[in-house]
Amino acid sequence: MTDSATAAFIARALTEATGLLRGPQRIVPLLQQVVSDKLRITFEPRHLYSYTSTKRASGATLNSLLHWILDAQRPDGGIAAYYSLLTGYSESYPEVTGYLVPTLYDYARTAHDQGGIVAAERATRWLLSLQMPAGAFPGGLHGGETQPSVFNTGQILQGLVRAYTETKRPEVLQAAVAAGDWLVRMQQPDGSWSGLGTYQNVAHSYYSMVAWALAELSEGTADPQYGRAAEKNLNWVLSHVRPSGWIDSINLQGHPTYLHFIAYVLQGILECGILRRRSDAIQAVEKPAWVLLRKFETNKYLAGTYEPDFKSGQRFTCLTGNAQMSCVWLRLFELTDDLRYLNAALKMNEMLKQLIPARGRRGIVGGVSGSYPVWGRYQPLRYISWGCKFLADALLLEQRLTGSLEGFAFEALPCAS
Amino acid sequence: MRIVILCSSAYSETACAVAVCLAKSGYVPVGALALSTLGRGTLLRKLGQWGVRGVTSYARGKLISHGDGSARLSNPYLEPVLRHGGLVFRSLREVAAAYGFPVAVCNNQNAPDSIAHLRAWSPDLIIFTGGNILRKELLEVPRLGVLNVHLGLLPEIRGMSSPEWSLLNRVPVGITIHFMDTGIDTGPILQRCEFSDAARCETLSDLRNRLIAFGVAKVADAVAGLDRGTISATCQSDLDKDNQFFVMHESLQARAAERLTKSRQAAVAGTVHG
Numbered sequence: 001m002t003d004s005a006t007a008a009f010i011a012r013a014l015t016e017a018t019g020l021l022r023g024p025q026r027i028v029p030l031l032q033q034v035v036s037d038k039l040r041i042t043f044e045p046r047h048l049y050s051y052t053s054t055k056r057a058s059g060a061t062l063n064s065l066l067h068w069i070l071d072a073q074r075p076d077g078g079i080a081a082y083y084s085l086l087t088g089y090s091e092s093y094p095e096v097t098g099y100l101v102p103t104l105y106d107y108a109r110t111a112h113d114q115g116g117i118v119a120a121e122r123a124t125r126w127l128l129s130l131q132m133p134a135g136a137f138p139g140g141l142h143g144g145e146t147q148p149s150v151f152n153t154g155q156i157l158q159g160l161v162r163a164y165t166e167t168k169r170p171e172v173l174q175a176a177v178a179a180g181d182w183l184v185r186m187q188q189p190d191g192s193w194s195g196l197g198t199y200q201n202v203a204h205s206y207y208s209m210v211a212w213a214l215a216e217l218s219e220g221t222a223d224p225q226y227g228r229a230a231e232k233n234l235n236w237v238l239s240h241v242r243p244s245g246w247i248d249s250i251n252l253q254g255h256p257t258y259l260h261f262i263a264y265v266l267q268g269i270l271e272c273g274i275l276r277r278r279s280d281a282i283q284a285v286e287k288p289a290w291v292l293l294r295k296f297e298t299n300k301y302l303a304g305t306y307e308p309d310f311k312s313g314q315r316f317t318c319l320t321g322n323a324q325m326s327c328v329w330l331r332l333f334e335l336t337d338d339l340r341y342l343n344a345a346l347k348m349n350e351m352l353k354q355l356i357p358a359r360g361r362r363g364i365v366g367g368v369s370g371s372y373p374v375w376g377r378y379q380p381l382r383y384i385s386w387g388c389k390f391l392a393d394a395l396l397l398e399q400r401l402t403g404s405l406e407g408f409a410f411e412a413l414p415c416a417s
Numbered sequence: 418m419r420i421v422i423l424c425s426s427a428y429s430e431t432a433c434a435v436a437v438c439l440a441k442s443g444y445v446p447v448g449a450l451a452l453s454t455l456g457r458g459t460l461l462r463k464l465g466q467w468g469v470r471g472v473t474s475y476a477r478g479k480l481i482s483h484g485d486g487s488a489r490l491s492n493p494y495l496e497p498v499l500r501h502g503g504l505v506f507r508s509l510r511e512v513a514a515a516y517g518f519p520v521a522v523c524n525n526q527n528a529p530d531s532i533a534h535l536r537a538w539s540p541d542l543i544i545f546t547g548g549n550i551l552r553k554e555l556l557e558v559p560r561l562g563v564l565n566v567h568l569g570l571l572p573e574i575r576g577m578s579s580p581e582w583s584l585l586n587r588v589p590v591g592i593t594i595h596f597m598d599t600g601i602d603t604g605p606i607l608q609r610c611e612f613s614d615a616a617r618c619e620t621l622s623d624l625r626n627r628l629i630a631f632g633v634a635k636v637a638d639a640v641a642g643l644d645r646g647t648i649s650a651t652c653q654s655d656l657d658k659d660n661q662f663f664v665m666h667e668s669l670q671a672r673a674a675e676r677l678t679k680s681r682q683a684a685v686a687g688t689v690h691g
Contacts, residue, residue: 045461045465047461047462047465048462048465048466048577048663048664049465049466049664050465051666052664052665052666052667053666053667054667054668290659294661297663297664339582339585339586339669340662340663342669343663343665343666343669344663346666346668346669347666350666402668405672
């Protein structure tokens with residue numbers, strides 16, 4: 001760890017630790033959650049037949065996730081990054097607020113709940129107020145960093161494109177185009193983003209999520225320059241795929257490679273590949289998705305971090321990464337008709353649903369913790385808004401795809417030939 | 418031929434039926450090695466597979482005798498094989514007593530003492546009816562290899578929930594008798610038999626039970642064929658393809674059950690009209 005990273009770590013640890021002094025009432029839910037997770041990991045055996053039956057309805061869990069998100073929305077429209085068991089709600093997080101917008105619209109449509117639309121519109125208005133003159137959005141929590149961020153701008157762009165699709169408001173389109181233009185300007189000749197505006201000033205393969213956002217903008221505006229930029233990044237990311245399916249250059253210096261970031265890479269490639277009709281991109285995702293599927297099916301568990309070539313990492317669960325993998329498998333099922341992807345996603349969703357607190361105070365009930373157990377290395381002792389987002393996405397996809405199974409053409413299955 | 422049976426429990430109906438079939442064909446096993454029924458691993462696996470209610474019901478069926486002194490079988494299609502005089506064999510120990518072979522119990526089939534036990538029987542062939550994932554050291558004990566009856570057609574459907582996956586993927590339902598290797602259902606195939614009565618099955622568990630009985634009946638023939646040299650194993654093709662399937666989620670099982678019902682209705686309609 002560098003000196004500045006160490007200093008930041010110590011400052012964060014002190015802030016978190018003093019949180020309990022400022023809010024001693026939080027000690028009870030903290031102890032409850034720690035004891036509950038300890039008991040669960042001690043006594044809940046995982047075996048080949050785990051998670052094959054539904055113990056909690058997906059619809060009810062989806063509602064509780066959305067309630068958590070709506071509870072985390074501030075009066076200004078921004079959505080908190082997390083609820084900490086030590087310090088309570090964080091400041092609003094522009095990045096997550098941005099990519100929660102599509103989830104809120106999808107939920108509103110599925111559940112016929114206007115609350116989702118109202119929340120999405122408030123979030124969009126808040127985001128527009130944050131845009132920098134150059135078109136970028138700032139990184140970090142609201143009120144913190146003022147530096148423009150490529151990744152966060154890409155994530156927010158996803159929300160703006162969707163908000164424009166839903167509302168057709170010209171100022172939203174204008175903001176989306178400005179963000180897209182800034183991203184295109186910042187792109188390196190090789191297709192990556194590095195230097196100014198990137199995390200640790202280096203290129204990252206998980207910025208495939210930015211490529212996805214640009215591909216969406218290209219679809220939404222019918223402007224090919226964004227599509228070209230998206231494919232340029234896609235080509236750069238695909239040049240880092242190893243024969244094992246592992247994708248290099250996640251490049252989180254000083255951090256382990258969390259499943260969340262591996263899944264980001266895969267989601268970005270897959271969704272960008274779908275939008276750009278790039279079968280090579282979809283095929284490139286199938287290999288790592290299958291490696292992780294086998295690991296999950298065999299162990300009923302995905303590690304919180306992985307070493308290159310998917311060598312086993314740390315033994316905690318990164319719930320967000322699990323929910324993202326569920327999304328990847330569901331989308332691959334949609335593309336390939338291979339029911340094994342659907343099967344794995346259904347079981348993954350069962351596992352995740354069981355880990356959502358059904359009771360507890362605001363900030364906890366219906367939330368997705370960073371890690372399981374809650375003290376695991378990824379976002380320890382926190383319920384994170386992006387965890388709720390990805391699990392809600394996975395459950396929404398599950399509902400859509402299992403609903404469409406009624407007319408599924410079983411005869412046409414390609415597997416096992 | 419010296420044959421040993423490996424099973425997940427001394428109360429395994431499948432293992433009992435295999436032992437009886439072999440004995441009736443002149444191949445009385447030289448021994449059987451069962452996992453301890455009350456072992457933690459076995460209990461957890463069965464709880465996971467059947468749930469608390471299923472395990473309780475199974476235990477009740479094994480422990481409580483009926484009016485005729487027989488036990489209730491969880492697989493009724495094995496009853497013709499297991500009926501012995503006026504009784505029905507309830508455990509491998511009863512079969513062993515009737516045909517004269519020893520039964521040993523272990524907590525892990527791969528453990529050194531289990532392997533030593535198996536070596537002492539110097540088997541030509543081991544027939545696996547359930548238990549642990551077998552390690553290389555155990556697989557190398559018998560002269561000819563370890564045989565498994567897989568409830569699906571290989572190489573198309575490897576792994577778990579094979580009958581259900583066969584239904585959903587429109588692969589014919591059947592069984593495969595194959596030698597085991599360190600992969601999942603990847604060893605050389607001795608016999609592949611399609612099951613033509615799937616359309617008569619009421620439920621998925623009915624289909625499984627019938628398939629097990631079908632497989633048990635075929636094992637003795639396969640052993641005899643192997644002994645006489647009339648059949649031989651062939652290596653699987655498509656090993657590079659990932660045809661492994663995993664335990665099926667209940668919502669997909671419901672689809673497989675629907676498929677079974679439709680097949681039955683089509684078969685009934687065919688009978689009525691044709």
